Amino acid sequence: xxxxxxxxxxxxxxxxxxxxxxxxxxxxxxxxxxxxxxxxxxxxxxxxxxxxxxxxxxxxxxxxxxxxxxxxxxxxxxxxxxxxxxxxxxxxxxxxxxxxxxxxxxxxxxxxxxxxxxxxxxxxxxxxxxxxxxxxxxxxxxxxxxxxxxxxxxxxxxxxxxxxxxxxxxxxxxxxxxxxxxxxxxxxxxxxxxxxxxxxxxxxxxxxxxxxxxxxxxxxxxxxxxxxxxxxxxxxxxxxxxxxxxxxxxxxxxxxxxxxxxxxxxxxxxxxxxxxxxxxxxxxxxxxxxxxxxxxxxxxxxxx
Amino acid sequence: xxxxxxxxxxxxxxxxxxxxxxxxxxxxxxxxxxxxxxxxxxxxxxxxxxxxxxxxxxxxxxxxxxxxxxxxxxxxxxxxxxxxxxxxxxxxxxxxxxxxxxxxxxxxxxxxxxxxxxxxxxxxxxxxxxxxxxxxxxxxxxxxxxxxxxxxxxxxxxxxxxxxxxxxxxxxxxxxxxxxxxxxxxxxxxxxxxxxxxxxxxxxxxxxxxxxxxxxxxxxxxxxxxxxxxxxxxxxxxxxxxxxxxxxxxxxxxxxxxxxxxxxxxxxxx
Numbered sequence: 001x002x003x004x005x006x007x008x009x010x011x012x013x014x015x016x017x018x019x020x021x022x023x024x025x026x027x028x029x030x031x032x033x034x035x036x037x038x039x040x041x042x043x044x045x046x047x048x049x050x051x052x053x054x055x056x057x058x059x060x061x062x063x064x065x066x067x068x069x070x071x072x073x074x075x076x077x078x079x080x081x082x083x084x085x086x087x088x089x090x091x092x093x094x095x096x097x098x099x100x101x102x103x104x105x106x107x108x109x110x111x112x113x114x115x116x117x118x119x120x121x122x123x124x125x126x127x128x129x130x131x132x133x134x135x136x137x138x139x140x141x142x143x144x145x146x147x148x149x150x151x152x153x154x155x156x157x158x159x160x161x162x163x164x165x166x167x168x169x170x171x172x173x174x175x176x177x178x179x180x181x182x183x184x185x186x187x188x189x190x191x192x193x194x195x196x197x198x199x200x201x202x203x204x205x206x207x208x209x210x211x212x213x214x215x216x217x218x219x220x221x222x223x224x225x226x227x228x229x230x231x232x233x234x235x236x237x238x239x240x241x242x243x244x245x246x247x248x249x250x251x252x253x254x255x256x257x258x259x260x261x262x263x264x265x266x267x268x269x270x271x272x273x274x275x276x277x278x279x280x281x282x283x284x285x286x287x288x289x290x291x292x293x294x295x296x297x298x299x300x301x302x303x304x
Numbered sequence: 305x306x307x308x309x310x311x312x313x314x315x316x317x318x319x320x321x322x323x324x325x326x327x328x329x330x331x332x333x334x335x336x337x338x339x340x341x342x343x344x345x346x347x348x349x350x351x352x353x354x355x356x357x358x359x360x361x362x363x364x365x366x367x368x369x370x371x372x373x374x375x376x377x378x379x380x381x382x383x384x385x386x387x388x389x390x391x392x393x394x395x396x397x398x399x400x401x402x403x404x405x406x407x408x409x410x411x412x413x414x415x416x417x418x419x420x421x422x423x424x425x426x427x428x429x430x431x432x433x434x435x436x437x438x439x440x441x442x443x444x445x446x447x448x449x450x451x452x453x454x455x456x457x458x459x460x461x462x463x464x465x466x467x468x469x470x471x472x473x474x475x476x477x478x479x480x481x482x483x484x485x486x487x488x489x490x491x492x493x494x495x496x497x498x499x500x501x502x503x504x505x506x507x508x509x510x511x512x513x514x515x516x517x518x519x520x521x522x523x524x525x526x527x528x529x530x531x532x533x534x535x536x537x538x539x540x541x542x543x544x545x546x547x548x549x550x551x552x553x554x555x556x557x558x559x560x561x562x563x564x565x566x567x568x569x570x571x572x573x574x
Contacts, residue, residue, distance in 0.1 A: 024482030031397065038393040039405070042386040042453070046408050050420075050450050053427035057419075060426050111325070114318035122307070122315050131319075133559055138326050140555035142511050144531050145548040149329035151535075152336055152344055152545075159332055159346045187326065216307060237414055245416020248513060252535065261418045261514075268422060268518070274429070277422060284416045292407075292414060 054285075061278035070272060080279035090263070094283055097260040100179055101243035105190075105236045107183040112190040112235065113228070119191075120198035121206070132195070139188045147252045150181045154253060173255040181253050182243045189242070190235035197231030198224070233295045240291065244284045260284055330552050337549040342542065359546035368530035375441060375516075375526055376509040379448035383505040384498060386449070387456025394457075395464040412451040420451060421518030428519070439521035447519035448509040455508060456501035463497035500565040507558055 027034050062076040084090045119131045138146065153160050154170060154177055161170040171177060201224065209219040247261030260283055267277035307315075340350035359365065387409075393399075394406055412420055424447050428439050471493065475485040513528035520529065531547060534540040 020483050021481045027482060028476075035393055035397045035399060038389045038397075042390045042393075042409075043405070045382075045386055045450070046412075046453070049427075049446060050412060050423075051408070052431075053423035054419075056427045056430060057423040060430065111318075111322055114315055115322040118315040118319040122312060123319075129563075133563060134323060135326070136562070137555055137559050138330065140507055140511075140558050141330060141552045142528060142531075142548075142555075144511075144513060144528050144535075145333065145551050146329065148531070148535060148544065148548055149333045153329055153332055155344065157343070157345055162346045184325070184329070187322075191322075216311065241414055241416050245418040245514070247418060248532065261416070264418055264422060268425070274426060278426060281419050281422050285419050288415050296407075 057278050057281060060275050061282055063275040065273045065275055072275060080276050083276070084279060084283070090280070093258050093260060093263055096175075096258075097244055097284075098287065100175070100182065100259060101240045103179050104182045104186065104243040105239045107179070108187050108190040108235070108239045109232055111183070111187060112194055113232075116191050116194035116198055117224075119195050120201075121203070132192075135188050135191050135195075143185060144248070146185055147181055147249045150177070150184065151252050173253045175254065175257045177253040177255070178250050178257055178259075181249050182246060183239075185249065186239040186242050189238035190232070193231040193234040194228060197227050201227045230298050233298050237292070237295070241284075241288055244287065333545060333548045333552060337542075337545045339545075342538070344541070344545070355542035355546045359543045359550075362543055364525075364530060364534075365527070365543070365547055368525045368527045371441070371525060372510055372527040375444045375448060376506045378441075378445035379452050379509040380502050380505045382445065382449035383452035383456045384502055387453045387501060387505075388460050388494075388498065390453070391457050391460035391464060395461055396469070409454050409457050413454050417451075417512070417514035418518075420447065421515040424450075424515070425518040439519060439524075441521070441524050443519040443521060444516055444524060444526070447515040448512055451512075451515065452505035452508055455504040456498070459497045459501035459504070460494060463494055467493045496565045500562060503558055503562055503565070 027037075059076075060072075061080055062078070064073045064075070064077060064079055065071070066073050084094075115135075119128060119135075123131055151173075152158055154173060155161070156172065157167040158170070161167050161172075164170045205223055206219060209223050214222065245261050247259060247265045250257055250259050250262055260280060264277045264280045267273045267280060271277075335348070336344050337355060338351045338353065339345075339348040340352040340354075341348060390405065390409055394402060424443065425439075428437075428443055432438070432443075471489050472485055475489045480488070511528065513526075513532060516526050516529055520526065525533075527547075531544060534544055
């Protein structure tokens with residue numbers, strides 16, 4: 001044992017280190033090669049697997065399905081998009097989805113702002129960590145479990161009905177329940193970026209503002225708001241996007257409500273019309289891309 | 305900020321209400337898992353532990369759990385590798401398209417899950433299937449890894465930004481080669497960020513249902529898919545309730561680990 005440990009460092013490593021050292025020195029001189037080595041695999045994955053799939057999706061949105069055979073006709077046409085634009089059903093569902101996503105985002109912002117502010121600026125520092133844990137924990141409880149919890153709560157004869165005085169007296173399932181449950185699901189995604197933003201805002205700035213004679217409202221507008229806005233936008237990317245594409249919660253508590261996600265799901269499954277589903281899916285993509293480009297300047301993407 | 309007493313109390317009240325809003329639904333599920341009534345009439349008429357015993361014996365749930373773990377581990381592995389590589393490239397180099405690369409990493413979670421799902425589904429159907437690669441556990445891992453990359457990327461990038469390059473330069477000055485610097489300096493600095501990223505990636509993958517629905521091959525059932533397919537069956541309700549209760553209780557474990565790993569209170573977020 002002792003001899004082998006003595007032997008190895010002297011002979012073994014120099015023999016092995018020679019080429020390693022030469023390689024690392026060579027890499028040190030060639031930054032471009034290093035960068036290429038770092039980026040090849042991730043870009044291959046993201047560009048080929050992800051963007052490639054998106055490209056296939058957009059191309060297939062231009063295809064159609066033969067009404068008799070049910071087979072995909074690979075001939076580019078704008079028929080799917082024409083149907084989406086001219087048929088009122090799709091316009092209504094698209095507008096409803098955007099409305100739901102915007103409503104969820106507004107509700108979450110209104111609930112999250114005071115909570116995040118309390119956590120970052122009012123609570124004692126040693127309590128902060130626990131409050132963050134309290135906000136983070138439900139993020140780990142599964143999405144389905146949380147939607148299911150609301151299905152139980154809002155069920156006919158469930159706790160909410162009981163609170164309002166017997167079966168059938170509560171709000172039950174429907175569009176309102178969908179907005180409520182989505183707002184519940186994505187709330188932590190709004191609280192956490194706002195909290196992180198406020199935590200970085202030095203207390204001395206708030207004190208300075210007060211020393212200069214500003215009241216709470218003025219301080220909020222002039223000092224807190226500029227810090228909070230990028231955080232809110234960062235949070236809104238999640239709340240908006242996650243609501244826009246959701247079809248599970250709608251199925252669980254939405255009653256007969258239809259959102260874009262449901263239409264995509266139905267067309268890909270029961271209707272077996274992949275091209276039309278693809279065309280429908282371009283609606284949320286377009287909305288999100290416009291949104292991302294619009295908020296890029298605010299620095300929100302750095303907050304994600 | 306110098307706040308009036310009433311403002312403080314208002315904020316305290318908002319915090320308490322918010323926490324109640326977050327935790328009441330979850331506690332109802334916990335309580336209901338002991339509700340003897342099959343339809344979960346409220347308030348519960350009697351209590352029982354029968355559903356817990358039955359859920360423990362449910363083979364479908366156990367199998368789905370194992371599939372979820374496999375998918376999660378696969379996706380986490382890929383995400384760790386790709387996320388770290390991009391984080392290094394973006395932090396250490398200034399190159400053309402750097403902004404685009406960081407946007408590209410964020411895109412899979414910034415776009416709705418159904419878009420990612422249907423895109424991968426379309427690609428597998430029209431490109432991979434003719435090549436002989438059908439949908440299965442592999443396609444689930446591909447789908448999950450695509451949106452898990454960003455959490456590893458964010459964690460590693462934040463750590464790289466904070467630690468700077470001084471230690472690496474010192475190491476090189478002292479004669480270490482690139483591999484030694486990585487092994488003895490860079491990796492130890494990154495270790496807890498990698499673990500936190502891995503934990504988040506695994507959690508994201510474990511919870512994902514929309515992308516999974518579109519990328520899972522026949523017979524591949526993750527736990528969320530199993531729950532969803534049983535959600536509307538009245539006679540399965542008690543078992544679903546117990547599985548839900550277990551998942552709520554189990555969510556304490558990753559939170560505990562994440563808190564031990566992250567050095568800042570908010571370090572465990574997306």
